[in-house]
Amino acid sequence: MAEETKFFKTAFSVDNVIFGFDDGDLKVLLIERGEDPYVGMWALPGDLVYPNEDIDSSATRVLKELTGLENVYLEQVKAFGAVERHPLGRVITIAYYSLIKISSNKLKTSSFAKKAKWHSIKQVETLAFDHSEILKASILLLKKSIRNRPIGFELLPPKFTLTQLQHLYEAVLDAELDKRNFRKKILSMGLLEDIDEMQEGVAHRPARLYRFDKQKYETLMAEGFVFELSDSKKLMGTTKQ
Amino acid sequence: MAEETKFFKTAFSVDNVIFGFDDGDLKVLLIERGEDPYVGMWALPGDLVYPNEDIDSSATRVLKELTGLENVYLEQVKAFGAVERHPLGRVITIAYYSLIKISSNKLKTSSFAKKAKWHSIKQVETLAFDHSEILKASILLLKKSIRNRPIGFELLPPKFTLTQLQHLYEAVLDAELDKRNFRKKILSMGLLEDIDEMQEGVAHRPARLYRFDKQKYETLMAEGFVFELSDSKKLMGTTKQ
DNA sequence: TCAAAAGTGTTCTTATTACACCCATGG
DNA sequence: CCATGGGTGTAATAAGAACACTTTTGA
Structure with missing residues (x-):
């Protein structure tokens, strides 16, 4: 800690808001923080930026150290730099968010990762540092981004049903969507490939499985196609509450 | 410079993309940079962040030192932190953009400001550091923001004509808009107050003057109103090129 | 009287919304 | 045979796009 305090006079860090979708x-x-400051509180995973490391690489590294995952959707949120945000010195942090498929992920067993746990965003208590504020900003950005870019798929397994996709959107946007309108809209974009497989072992009519066609998206993009879901105030169905 | 080089081992800075609309x-x-590195090249105004200064305040200060303006629209773009972005050391910079009314602004005459000049964004040459990249990201963000928030008014004098407003949108979005559709759309939002004054001294039929009604906007916001202009790919008129 | 920009409505087309029933499976 | 979620179409409404002529002023 004494060592770190020196280092901490002025430093940059990254903090990573890692989103997953489950259940x-x-x-x-x-x-869970194992040391002061804020020992025992929950915090976003992060680290100081190494002297010879780009900030993007730093965020990628944190993610990999924690989850073992690479080639994951990762985007900068913004920098947070209030003077007193870190009690040990002047630390400006750059927040990132990433989207991962929880199912495909076993957390690593490093000491770092041992204290990691998934929290439903509905039930996150107050976090260490200014991390509550960072989380809030990240959720807002995610809500916005998911309507303008086809990133929802990053949170689902490669093969998914339309209902899974709809539930994902509902969770992120915190609103209810109309089933028929949602399907019509999302299928009309032509980005989903019906892979002619069915769900198995469910106690109801099995659903078709789809796959996101990234190549198709890139082709359409080049032609000026814009991914867009209507505003969440009026959505594609009934607004919650 | 020797002094500064020491300081520069690792530091944070802010860079401010100050937009204006004229002509x-x-x-x-x-x-125009007066010293190395990049002496003689054009650069974004910026400064190191003081040890006891929030990054937002730092951006505000840079803006004030340069233009004398306060209470101006200012928003963070994002952080730029490639290892080799600054030749004298490791400097992570936080980019901001601000919107000012050029008309109401006489640049200050500090040595800092003496070398400042307005450049049309159509004719900006390669900038010092990674500032070309920062400018590009800022313009993209501005294009996006101007469609989702009523910030265009920040670039116009308090009283303006609808044609001025339309030309502003056309310049920012780099597209042509249909006059009738633009007026219909913008007036239908109910955010413009017709102040019953006319342009004077113009060699054609004088236009009505309007004022942006900020209070009205806040009231509507609270009721769930969402400011939104349709996507620039299909806009409110004909797309350029 | 000319040039320059202001101002104004309607029709067509497309996208969004609201809404209810039958189907396939496992237990 | 029941419970569970899968799957489907249509009509009404709202929003966006296309489009041309008259008006007012100063020079």
Whole structure:
């Protein structure tokens, strides 16, 4: 700690808001702090930026150290730089958010990762540092981004049903969507490939499985196609509450 | 410089993309560098962040030192932190953009400001550091923001004509808009107050003057109103090129 | 009287919304 | 045979797009 305090005079860090989707709920991966400051509280995973490391690489590294995952959707949220945001010194942090498929992920067993746990974003208590504020900003950005870019798929397994996709959107946007309108809209974009497979072992009529066609998206993009879902105030169905 | 080089081992800075609108053109305020590195090149105005200064305050200060203006629209773009972005050391910079009314602004005469000049964004050459990249990201963000928030008014004098407003949108979005559709749309939002004054001294039929009703906007916001202009791919008229 | 920009409505087309029933499976 | 979620179409409404002529002023 004494060592670190020196280092901490002025430093940059990255903090990573790692989103996952499971059990119909949007989740965020948090770490229980094992040391002061804020010992025992939950915090976003992060680290100081190494001297010879780009900030993007730093965020990628944190994610990999924690989850073992690479080639994952990762985007900068913004920098947070209030003077007193870190009690040990002047630390400006750059927040990132990433989207991962929880199912395909076993958390690593490093000491770092051992204290990690998925939290439903509905039930996150107050976090260490200014991390509550960072989380809030990240959720807002995610809500916005998911309507303008086809990133929802990053949170689902490669093969998914339309209902899974709809529930994902509902969780992120915190609103209810109309089933028929949602399907019509999303299928009309032509980005989903019906892979002619069915769900198995469910106690109801099995659903078709789809796959996101990334190549098709890139082709359409080049032609000026714009991914867009209507505003969440009036959505594609009934607004919650 | 030797002094500064020491300081520069690792530091944070802010860079401010100051937009203005004049003569039908979107402009950005740049500074000619008087010292190495990149002496003689144009750069975004910026400064190191003081040890006891929030990053937002730092951006506000840079803006004030340069233009004398306070209470101006200012928003963070994002952080730029490639390892080799600054030749003298590791400097992570936080980019901001601000919107000012050029007309109401006489640049200050500090040595800092003496080298400042408005450049049409259509004619900006390669900038110092990674500032070309920062400018590009800022313009993209501005294009997006101007469609989702009523910030265009920040670039116009308090009283303006609908044609001025339309030209502003056309300059920012880099597209042509249909006059009738634009007016219908913007007036239907109910955010413009017709102040019953007319343009004077123009060699054609004088236009009505309007004022942006900020209070009205806040009231509507609270009721769930969403400011939104349709996507620039299909806009409110004919797309350029 | 000319040039320049202001101002104004309607029709067509497309996208969004609201809404209810039958189907396939496992237990 | 029941419970569960899968799957489907249509009509009404709202929003966006296309489009041309008259008006007012100063020079």
